[in-house]
Structures are given as C-alpha cells and as structure tokens.
Amino acid sequence: MPRYTGLIDKYRDRLPVHDDTPIISLSEGNTPLIRLANIPRQLKKSVDIYVKYEGLNPTGSFKDRGMTMAVTKAVEAGSKAIICASTGNTSASAAAYAARAGISAFVLIPEGKIAQGKLAQAMMHGSIIIQIQGNFDAGMQLVKEIADHAPVTIVNSINPFRLQGQKTAAFEIIEALGRAPDFHCLPVGNAGNISAHWIGYSESAATCPEKVTEACAFCNGHCRFATGITVKRPRMVGYQASGAAPFLRGHMVDHPETIATAIRIGHPQSYHQAWAAVRESNGWFDEFSDDDILLAQKLLAEKEGIFCEPASAISIAGAVRDIQNGKIPEGSTIVCTLTGHGLKDPDTAIKQSTAPLLKVKAELNEVKAAILDNMVK
Numbered sequence: 001m002p003r004y005t006g007l008i009d010k011y012r013d014r015l016p017v018h019d020d021t022p023i024i025s026l027s028e029g030n031t032p033l034i035r036l037a038n039i040p041r042q043l044k045k046s047v048d049i050y051v052k053y054e055g056l057n058p059t060g061s062f063k064d065r066g067m068t069m070a071v072t073k074a075v076e077a078g079s080k081a082i083i084c085a086s087t088g089n090t091s092a093s094a095a096a097y098a099a100r101a102g103i104s105a106f107v108l109i110p111e112g113k114i115a116q117g118k119l120a121q122a123m124m125h126g127s128i129i130i131q132i133q134g135n136f137d138a139g140m141q142l143v144k145e146i147a148d149h150a151p152v153t154i155v156n157s158i159n160p161f162r163l164q165g166q167k168t169a170a171f172e173i174i175e176a177l178g179r180a181p182d183f184h185c186l187p188v189g190n191a192g193n194i195s196a197h198w199i200g201y202s203e204s205a206a207t208c209p210e211k212v213t214e215a216c217a218f219c220n221g222h223c224r225f226a227t228g229i230t231v232k233r234p235r236m237v238g239y240q241a242s243g244a245a246p247f248l249r250g251h252m253v254d255h256p257e258t259i260a261t262a263i264r265i266g267h268p269q270s271y272h273q274a275w276a277a278v279r280e281s282n283g284w285f286d287e288f289s290d291d292d293i294l295l296a297q298k299l300l301a302e303k304e305g306i307f308c309e310p311a312s313a314i315s316i317a318g319a320v321r322d323i324q325n326g327k328i329p330e331g332s333t334i335v336c337t338l339t340g341h342g343l344k345d346p347d348t349a350i351k352q353s354t355a356p357l358l359k360v361k362a363e364l365n366e367v368k369a370a371i372l373d374n375m376v377k
C-alpha cells in the first residue's frame with residue numbers, strides 16, 4: 001500500500017481538484033473508527049456504537065478535513081492570505097495549513113472564550129490573532145464584511161470547499177463498516193459538519209461514478225454499486241448545548257452560552273442545509289445541559305479510554321439517551337463523531353475532574369500506603 005498522504009490524494013476523484021492543483025496537506029483524515037466496548041455493556045442494550053475519533057487529525061479536530069481543501073483552493077487561486085472567525089479549532093487549523101502553504105492567516109476569536117490548547121496552536125503556527133469583544137457570531141459577521149475590503153480568502157465553512165473536504169469522513173465510515181451506519185450522531189454548532197456528512201453519504205448512495213461492475217480501487221473493495229445495491233443513508237441526529245440551541249428553538253439565538261465553546265454559536269451559517277439533512281434522513285435534533293455534556297465526556301474517558309473535548313462528548317450524551325429511551329432501537333449501528341481532542345481544553349477537564357491527587361513524601365512506605373489504600377478496582 002502506498003503511504004497515506006491525506007484525503008485529497010485519497011479521494012481526488014470525488015473532490016474539486018485538478019491534476020495540477022498544488023495540494024496543501026498534513027496527511028489529515030484516515031482517523032480511527034473505534035467500537036465502544038464498555039458503555040454498550042453498561043447500557044444493557046445490544047447496539048453497536050462506534051466513535052469516529054476526529055481528534056486524531058493533525059491539529060486535533062475535524063476542521064483539518066475542510067481546511068486542506070479550503071487552503072489548497074485558496075493557494076490555487078493565488079491567494080496570499082486567509083481569514084476566519086473561530087471558536088478555536090478553525091483558527092488552529094487555518095493557522096497550521098497557512099504555515100504549511102507559506103501564506104498569512106488572520107483569525108478572529110472571541111476574547112476569553114477560547115480553550116487554551118486552541119489558542120496555543122494559533123499562536124504557535126504564527127497566525128495573526130485578532131481578539132474581538134464579541135462572540136463567534138459577531139466575528140463571523142465581520143469576516144463576511146471584511147472580504148470586500150481586503151484581499152483575503154474566507155476559510156469558514158461558508159467557503160464551499162470546506163464542506164467538500166469534510167464530506168470525506170462519511171466515505172471513510174462507509175469503507176470501514178462496509179455500509180453506512182443506521183444512525184449518525186454529532187454535535188452541531190455552525191452546522192457545517194452535519195451538512196457535510198449528509199453530502200458524503202448522499203454521494204455514496206448515488207450510482208458509482210466509475211460505473212464498474214466489480215470491487216475497484218475507487219471504493220476500496222467495499223463498493224455496493226457493483227452489486228446494484230444502493231448504499232442506505234443513515235438517519236442524521238444533531239445535538240446542541242441548551243444555551244446555544246437555535247435548531248431546538250426554531251430561531252437564531254443572540255446570546256449563546258455553553259461550556260462547550262466549540263458549539264457556542266447562535267447563528268449557524270449552514271442552518272438550512274442542516275435542517276434539510278435532518279428532514280431528508282428522518283433524523284432529529286436534541287439538546288443537552290452543560291452538566292450532561294461534562295458527564296458524557298467523563299464517561300467516555302473513564303469507561304473507554306477516549307478523551308474528547310466537551311463539544312464532542314454531546315454526541316455520546318445524545319446516543320446514550322436516545323438508546324435508553326428507544327428512539328435508537330436495539331440492533332442499530334451507530335456512529336458518533338468525536339469532533340475534537342480532549343487535550344484542546346485541559347482547563348475544563350481538570351476543573352471537573354474528581355480524580356484523587358494524593359500528596360505524599362518521597363518515601364517507599366508512603367507510596368505503598370497510598371497504593372494499598374486506594375486499591376478499589
């Protein structure tokens with residue numbers, strides 16, 4: 001097998017690139033689909049829950065899938081600078097891909113409302129950070145206006161190449177499972193990712209563009225078109241934080257609040273696309289409190305050994321609740337997207353942790369006592 005060199009190279013035939021497009025890549029994508037072992041057992045339900053661990057992308061979130069496309073196309077068009085508004089992960093990704101491309105990145109972030117790890121990334125990769133005294137939605141509005149006044153390419157998800165890159169997560173899931181899942185659960189903020197997945201699943205459900213009659217390299221041997229069977233699309237389920245839940249309220253929210261800063265968005269840019277995905281797939285939206293989000297983050301970390309950021313954990317909170325209440329029936333295959341890595345936001349993790357931090361003298365007896373006193377498992 002050739003060395004994996006990123007999702008544009010892998011899915012070149014299904015992405016808007018040409019043979020001579022200069023690809024800007026950090027080998028993003030190809031993230032693991034991990035089958036949960038302990039949470040389903042604890043639920044006492046026969047379900048297959050998989051997590052798509054997008055935190056293992058190069059900058060630690062799924063944003064890299066869209067950014068490789070957006071920056072590649074910006075460079076192809078001759079752009080020397082990119083700009084985005086961000087709750088953190090988009091700026092981290094934009095900064096890294098701009099560094100790789102040798103162009104400038106300007107990032108607008110809400111003052112004081114960005115997780116430490118994400119800020120560190122934007123700083124380290126040499127982007128120009130503009131902290132605004134306002135939230136993500138205000139930043140987004142400014143970015144849309146500034147593009148008419150300065151020679152910069154917007155790399156927020158209103159840039160259509162972002163969703164094109166992000167749709168590849170659906171391709172990878174179909175390849176890994178040999179089919180689409182029955183349910184796909186994911187956090188919803190600006191609503192680009194749920195829309196992108198729906199594009200990916202829908203393209204996979206269409207007829208094979210290669211018109212082949214047997215398994216081919218294009219579909220990695222998992223092709224269903226060859227047998228004439230249409231790939232079924234999953235039901236899309238989007239979860240929002242209660243304090244930032246325009247899809248549940250049925251209208252935009254002016255002062256979004258949640259500890260899950262990555263989804264602290266009240267005016268989602270892909271509002272209509274996301275609604276279309278949920279309606280067409282016969283899915284639904286639901287909401288969770290910050291406490292429920294943090295409990296799910298901890299559950300996943302403690303029971304499965306997987307550390308995701310708070311926003312990502314809402315997909316676990318949602319899947320667990322909807323399995324328990326029967327909305328997701330037994331026998332289902334479920335994929336939850338873990339959008340970002342837990343290390344992005346160490347402060348929130350440490351603050352909510354109840355792990356014992358024992359202080360002892362540097363002496364064998366004291367260490368031994370600490371161990372024997374705490375042998376619970």
Ligand SMILES: *Cc1c(COP(=O)(O)O)cnc(C)c1O
Binds near residue numbers: 062063192341
């Ligand atoms: C961007 C982001 C989201 C929200 O994705 P949208 O496409 O804006 O709905 C969720 N979780 C994390 C970690 C993110 O970085």
